[in-house]
Amino acid sequence: MIKNNHNPGNAPGIGAKRVPVHFEFVDPKATTVCIAGTFNDWQPEAKTLHSSGAGNWWKEMFLAPGTYEYCLVVDGKWMTDPHARESVPNPFGGRNSILRVATSPEAAHLADAENIPLKNDRFSESITGDHLIAGENPPGQNANNQNYEQRSTSS
Numbered sequence: 001m002i003k004n005n006h007n008p009g010n011a012p013g014i015g016a017k018r019v020p021v022h023f024e025f026v027d028p029k030a031t032t033v034c035i036a037g038t039f040n041d042w043q044p045e046a047k048t049l050h051s052s053g054a055g056n057w058w059k060e061m062f063l064a065p066g067t068y069e070y071c072l073v074v075d076g077k078w079m080t081d082p083h084a085r086e087s088v089p090n091p092f093g094g095r096n097s098i099l100r101v102a103t104s105p106e107a108a109h110l111a112d113a114e115n116i117p118l119k120n121d122r123f124s125e126s127i128t129g130d131h132l133i134a135g136e137n138p139p140g141q142n143a144n145n146q147n148y149e150q151r152s153t154s155s
Contacts, residue, residue, distance in 0.1 A: 017103075018063055019064070019101055021101060023060075023081070025049060025074075025081070025082075025083075027057070027074060030055065030057065030074050032073075032075055032076075034047055034073040035049065035072055036073055037068050037097075038070065039063055039070065065102060066101055067099070071094075071096055072097075080097045084099070085098075
């Protein structure tokens with residue numbers, strides 16, 4: 001059994017506004033899929049996913065904003081969620097998926113945008129901070145890489 005009874009320090013408190021969270025999983029051979037984590041005291045039978053046919057499984061839960069650890073339990077086998085962006089080691093030698101629930105959809109989109117790595121096409125390295133979009137020229141340089149001065153025209 002892969003689980004971690006550790007409840008992260010910023011896990012939600014009682015009374016916080018709950019946000020809808022949609023889980024999806026695909027496994028054509030699965031007969032039961034459950035989810036267990038810090039949000040349900042690691043009890044997989046408490047959160048069984050629904051089958052929509054052809055191996056597609058889903059579950060919608062309402063969770064308070066915060067950070068949760070969880071695993072999918074597919075036919076009794078504990079595993080990380082293949083759609084999770086993050087995971088952490090657990091004390092049983094496996095990994096737990098991480099779910100971060102934002103206070104609103106807007107906050108979730110902002111958090112997603114902040115975590116997107118930017119690529120510098122010329123060197124294929126991730127970059128952060130101020131950057132140029134491919135095809136743009138640095139200020140003071142035209143498309144032929146010639147320097148120029150910006151001049152204001154006033155009548």
